[in-house]
Amino acid sequence: MLFRLAEAVMLSWGWRRRLIALACGAAGALTLAPFGLWPLLVIPFSAAVWLLDGVASPSRLRRLGHAMLDGWFWGLGYFLSGLWWLGSAFLVEADRFLWAMPMGVLGLPMVLAMFPAFGFVLAQLLWRPGLGRIGALAGALGLSEFARGALFTGFPWNAYGQALAENLYLAQTASMIGLHGLTVLAVELAATPAVL
Numbered sequence: 001m002l003f004r005l006a007e008a009v010m011l012s013w014g015w016r017r018r019l020i021a022l023a024c025g026a027a028g029a030l031t032l033a034p035f036g037l038w039p040l041l042v043i044p045f046s047a048a049v050w051l052l053d054g055v056a057s058p059s060r061l062r063r064l065g066h067a068m069l070d071g072w073f074w075g076l077g078y079f080l081s082g083l084w085w086l087g088s089a090f091l092v093e094a095d096r097f098l099w100a101m102p103m104g105v106l107g108l109p110m111v112l113a114m115f116p117a118f119g120f121v122l123a124q125l126l127w128r129p130g131l132g133r134i135g136a137l138a139g140a141l142g143l144s145e146f147a148r149g150a151l152f153t154g155f156p157w158n159a160y161g162q163a164l165a166e167n168l169y170l171a172q173t174a175s176m177i178g179l180h181g182l183t184v185l186a187v188e189l190a191a192t193p194a195v196l
Contacts, residue, residue, distance in 0.1 A: 002196065009047055010054030018073045021051055025077025025116075031163035032082055038166045041190035048074060048137060049194035052123055064121050071120025075113030082158040083109055112148065112155065119144030134191045142184035149180075160186045 012020055024047035030037045051070040057063045086108065090101040119141040126136035141160065149156030161182030164170040174182045 002193075006046075006050045006053075006194065009050035012054065017051070017054075017070065020047065021070050021073035022077035024048070025074040025079075026081040028078045028160070028163075029082035029158070031166070032158055033162075033166070036163075036166035038163045038170075041160070041163050041186055042193050044074065044078065045137070045187055045190035046194035048120070048141075049133065049191050052120065052127055052133070052137065055124060055127075064124055067120045067124035068117045071117035072113045074120070075116030076109055078116065079109035079112045079158070080106070083112075108155075112153065115144045115148040116141065118147070131195055134188055134195060137191055138184045138187035141187050142180055145183045146180050159183050 009020055024044045027040060028044035029035075031039075031041050048071075051074065052067060055063050055066045055070065057066060084105065087101055087105045090097045090104060119137075122140035122143065123133075123137045126140065127133050128136070145156075145159050145161075149159065156179075159179055159182075161174070161179050161184075164182055164186050165174070170182075170185075173185065177185065
């Protein structure tokens, strides 16, 4: 069954592929507070591996473009479902700020989705068959998460490693490797089932 699911994701194309990326990214937000369903990390990161496995084109530039689109839709799903609460701020004085709500609820996730898109492109550049591709994805998404927290936006909310904070034993590793190290660990742990 897992093989069929992986094959369906890898061979998808067009709007179906974008919808899969969007839905799997959105499932990732269920791992964060208030839900804290951290074992569900397997869904978005296994899907990310399969999406990158399915990027096919004779042209390297087209492969990178497809990886970027997959990563952008994946990130859009993650940030749309993880940052919905931002809309509440625009309702405090709705008569003055309701007009800006689409920028906060849709615009910000669209901009933030560029970071996972960058991570997918970097991972595609390092992509090789075998278990090493998990390290490529973890390192690339870890770097893109670091960039998201440090550059341009400075908006570190909903880092992938925060999902592991729901488990107190895993959260303790943050004292040794920090949030960004926890993010890399989260991606490695959650993406590994994709190669079974």
